[in-house]
Amino acid sequence: MGQYKEVFHPLPPVLYQLLIKTIYSVLFSIIFFFSDNQIRFVKSVLWYHGYDRPELYRLPSDGSAGSRELLLAFSWLLHRLSLLEQLLARNRVKTGDQTSVQKAITEIAPEYGLEDRVDVRYLQWLNGRLRFQWRSLHAQHQELCKLLHKIHVFTSGSHMDQILGHFSVTETDLVRQPENYKQLLQLLESETMQLEAFLEWKQLEPVYWQWMVMNQTDFERCSFLDSNIYHTLFFSFPFFLFSLQVKTGGEDLQTEEFSVAARKIQESVELKLLDLTYLCAEKKNKMHGSCRLVFRSKHPASKTGFERSIFKEHVSAVSATEVIRELQMREASLDRELKQLREECRQRLDKIAEGLDGVICISP
Amino acid sequence: MGEKSAGEGPAPKNAEDQQIPVPVQDVPENTKVRAVGRKPASLKKPSSYQLRAPYRTDPDVKKLQRKAPARCVSQDPRTAGNSSSKGVSCKQGRSHRTAISDREVCASAEPLKTRGLSKSAPNEQQNFSIGDSAGGNNSVAAGKQLCDAGKKHCGFLGESSKQEDPTTEGVLGRGTSPQTVTLQGKRCQLKLPLPYRKAYSRNSRAWEKCRLCQTSADAAAARNRFIERIQTTFCSPTPAFSPAEIEEELKVLQDVPSLLSQYVEAEPADHPTLQREYESLLTLEGLQTIVSQCLHKLQLLRAAVESQVGLCPDCTGDLGSCSPACVPPRGQMCDSAGVLAVPLLWYSSFQELSDLFALKLQVSMLHQEIALQKLFAAVLTARLQSLSPLRGRCSPAVSSIPAAGRAPAAPSITRTGQHIPRGYICVCGRGCHPSRLLQRDSSRPSCAFLLWEEGGGRTRVSISAMKITPLR
Numbered sequence: 001m002g003q004y005k006e007v008f009h010p011l012p013p014v015l016y017q018l019l020i021k022t023i024y025s026v027l028f029s030i031i032f033f034f035s036d037n038q039i040r041f042v043k044s045v046l047w048y049h050g051y052d053r054p055e056l057y058r059l060p061s062d063g064s065a066g067s068r069e070l071l072l073a074f075s076w077l078l079h080r081l082s083l084l085e086q087l088l089a090r091n092r093v094k095t096g097d098q099t100s101v102q103k104a105i106t107e108i109a110p111e112y113g114l115e116d117r118v119d120v121r122y123l124q125w126l127n128g129r130l131r132f133q134w135r136s137l138h139a140q141h142q143e144l145c146k147l148l149h150k151i152h153v154f155t156s157g158s159h160m161d162q163i164l165g166h167f168s169v170t171e172t173d174l175v176r177q178p179e180n181y182k183q184l185l186q187l188l189e190s191e192t193m194q195l196e197a198f199l200e201w202k203q204l205e206p207v208y209w210q211w212m213v214m215n216q217t218d219f220e221r222c223s224f225l226d227s228n229i230y231h232t233l234f235f236s237f238p239f240f241l242f243s244l245q246v247k248t249g250g251e252d253l254q255t256e257e258f259s260v261a262a263r264k265i266q267e268s269v270e271l272k273l274l275d276l277t278y279l280c281a282e283k284k285n286k287m288h289g290s291c292r293l294v295f296r297s298k299h300p301a302s303k304t305g306f307e308r309s310i311f312k313e314h315v316s317a318v319s320a321t322e323v324i325r326e327l328q329m330r331e332a333s334l335d336r337e338l339k340q341l342r343e344e345c346r347q348r349l350d351k352i353a354e355g356l357d358g359v360i361c362i363s364p
Numbered sequence: 365m366g367e368k369s370a371g372e373g374p375a376p377k378n379a380e381d382q383q384i385p386v387p388v389q390d391v392p393e394n395t396k397v398r399a400v401g402r403k404p405a406s407l408k409k410p411s412s413y414q415l416r417a418p419y420r421t422d423p424d425v426k427k428l429q430r431k432a433p434a435r436c437v438s439q440d441p442r443t444a445g446n447s448s449s450k451g452v453s454c455k456q457g458r459s460h461r462t463a464i465s466d467r468e469v470c471a472s473a474e475p476l477k478t479r480g481l482s483k484s485a486p487n488e489q490q491n492f493s494i495g496d497s498a499g500g501n502n503s504v505a506a507g508k509q510l511c512d513a514g515k516k517h518c519g520f521l522g523e524s525s526k527q528e529d530p531t532t533e534g535v536l537g538r539g540t541s542p543q544t545v546t547l548q549g550k551r552c553q554l555k556l557p558l559p560y561r562k563a564y565s566r567n568s569r570a571w572e573k574c575r576l577c578q579t580s581a582d583a584a585a586a587r588n589r590f591i592e593r594i595q596t597t598f599c600s601p602t603p604a605f606s607p608a609e610i611e612e613e614l615k616v617l618q619d620v621p622s623l624l625s626q627y628v629e630a631e632p633a634d635h636p637t638l639q640r641e642y643e644s645l646l647t648l649e650g651l652q653t654i655v656s657q658c659l660h661k662l663q664l665l666r667a668a669v670e671s672q673v674g675l676c677p678d679c680t681g682d683l684g685s686c687s688p689a690c691v692p693p694r695g696q697m698c699d700s701a702g703v704l705a706v707p708l709l710w711y712s713s714f715q716e717l718s719d720l721f722a723l724k725l726q727v728s729m730l731h732q733e734i735a736l737q738k739l740f741a742a743v744l745t746a747r748l749q750s751l752s753p754l755r756g757r758c759s760p761a762v763s764s765i766p767a768a769g770r771a772p773a774a775p776s777i778t779r780t781g782q783h784i785p786r787g788y789i790c791v792c793g794r795g796c797h798p799s800r801l802l803q804r805d806s807s808r809p810s811c812a813f814l815l816w817e818e819g820g821g822r823t824r825v826s827i828s829a830m831k832i833t834p835l836r
Contacts, residue, residue: 047607047672048606048607048608049606049607049608050605050606050607050608050609051598052595052598052599052600053594053597053598053599054599055597072594075590076591076594079587079590079591082703085703085704086703088574088703088704089703089704089707092707093567095564099709099720101709118743120743120744120747123739123740123743127736130732130736134725134729137725138722138725141718141721141722141725142718142721142722144721145714145717145718145721146714146718148717149714149717155554158554158555158556159556160556160561160564160565161564161565161568163706163708164708167554167556171556171560174556174557174560175554175555175556175557178557178559178560181560184560185559185560185563188560188563188564188566188567189563189566189567191567191570192563192566192567192570195567195570195571195573195574196570198574199570199573199574199577202577202579202580202583205579205580205583205587206580206582206583206586208583209583209586209587209589209590210582210586212586212590213586213589213590213593216590216593216594261639262642265639265642265643265646266646268643269643269646269647269650270650272627272647273627273647273650273651273654275623276620276623276624276627276651276654277654279616279619279620279623280616280617280620280654280657280658289707290707291707291708291709292706292707292708292709293708293709293710293711293717294708294709294710294711295710295711295712295717296710296711296712297712297713298712298713315705315706315707315708316702316705316706316707316708317707317708317709317710318707318708318709318710319709319710319711319712320709320710320711320712320716320717320719320720321712321716323709323720324716324719324720324723326619327720327723327724327726327727328723329619329622329623330618330619330727331723331726331727331730332619332622332623332626333618333619333621333622333623334727334730334731334734335730336622336625337622337734338730338733338734338737341734341737341738341741342737344741345737345740345741345744345745348741348745349744349745349748352745352748352749353748356748356751
């Protein structure tokens, strides 16, 4: 470690602190008290992202050893998750009207155990109240949309950022009450400083990675299988699909007119199945997290084609149309699931009720 | 308790009758409730201040008092205007504004509710009172900490809906105070304040630089060397899917079955022309290909899951306990440059925006409904199963008679005079009311109901649709 000391100097303070915290917390566990829960958490996160080095998982859970392993794991994670970029993006100062674009598997698992002591009609009553709340929430959302849209329309053309074009609610309020938003300005300033620190880090990045390579001294194996093969296989399936679509029919048919018609039919079928193939072939270009709502009318009188191309390049923009389509698919799928559950329940209850005496069943 | 459920009977019924899009009249109702709810609290203050007003020499307090009585007393005629002015039209203008500020001035010491909407109300007070009254300093100070608290929710949509009220008020109202901004009037002259503009442009330039900043070749080479070498030390250098990747793939595949079924069901069994038949054939073949690929991918995923579970550091073999503990940052698979770009969601019309919100709410509602359905199914099944050994004995929850006239089958069943239903449950758990069965005009299929008897009947009666026919 001694000969690498001078490497620490040029590293930007943020990363330095990160490293120090990791290393010291392992070497000097008296300084940073942390529980074995935290160690387990770190291990499970690394496992979750596919870190397969057994030495790490064999580290003792009292944190007494393992500085080198932790450093290796940290560097691996840094690359794997684009850690710094993710941190910056996640903590971005939000000056706009934010809405989330998530396609999460949000499963709500109900808890069981009290079924026979629960008052069913109380549940039904609660259910009714819940529905009422949903309805009022919907009404409020619609109200919100109207007002948001108004603001966006009325302030369009006023923003200095051409890509955005109009103010958000916060910015509109900023015009009226600038003194309320000192904190926002401070946040913007500090974020700018963080970004500059990130740029510095990028300058020093070669030094860091070379240092990491020097840290890897012993290895059990010298050769490695080409992992790219497997990746190619998995992700080229959608291409197989497309090629299959194109190959069906056409060659064996005799008359030209029929083959023309057949090709037309093939194209229409491809179009029909476009939604599905798009869904299955989806690459990881999804947007997650919080996005800023921006209004761009379809018939802009003043916007030129040049501006539109800027728009597409410099931002990662998702159109509401796409999101709506995905949400519709999601909704259809959930609806189906719900109907299925209801049907199952009905059938099960029918069966049980048949075996009961003294019970009147009314079935539709 | 029977009364309670009977009283709430209409509520669940209405909830399922009406469509989701609710006329906006409902919104003022909510706010009216709130407004009325606050009135008694606010009216308390002026009476105490009125007593002391002329005798205090503290100028700040005096200002508050001077403002408070005048405003709060005159609040009454305006609250009537409140509810409708909060509606979409927002045509009431000034009265709406000042009435709200009155409420906030008087109620500034009231504990805030935790809902985002109510937190934004102090912001309104902040906005209005500066313009509205000469003695605005006091309310500014009083509202400052509320405003700060409210600012934390800056950008939260619940908040911003109320924040917009002042500006939309400004659009349509005739402001007497100089601070009123007529948003529409000043459209092209609107400018963000200079310090913000500077900070914003510095910030966006920095973001742009970071986005365009490439990893240097040396760094990339060293990094790749590092990664390759470390991957050789992994247990299985042949990379299976990591748990994170498995979840990503599953998310993609989640909606596929329903869409597939939709397509398959859309294909008719009979085809009038050869072309149609050919088209149908191609469609089905395409679907079959997709299905087989998805199945293949699922097999791979399943194998990956099994292999990963074996490696999991601390899971007890129960798959369910593995991933939730480590909720990873989503989207880590995107390329770094994309991550640093401005995330925008652009919409092109009001209809799109409102559809977006409606669909998001609908999806989350469906998730909840599914969970509720599972719960109801479990509850009803358990209840029914507990009934079977109990011949004629009622469980305590099912004890009261539905209101007379609503008991669905009472007239016919009481032929023998013994079978009086004592309780009912609908099987779908949606709170359907059995009286709907007796409505001749119900075109929608209604739910199945289960009725309990007290006293133990011997005849089982089966009822279908809207006819009640006893079994012999």
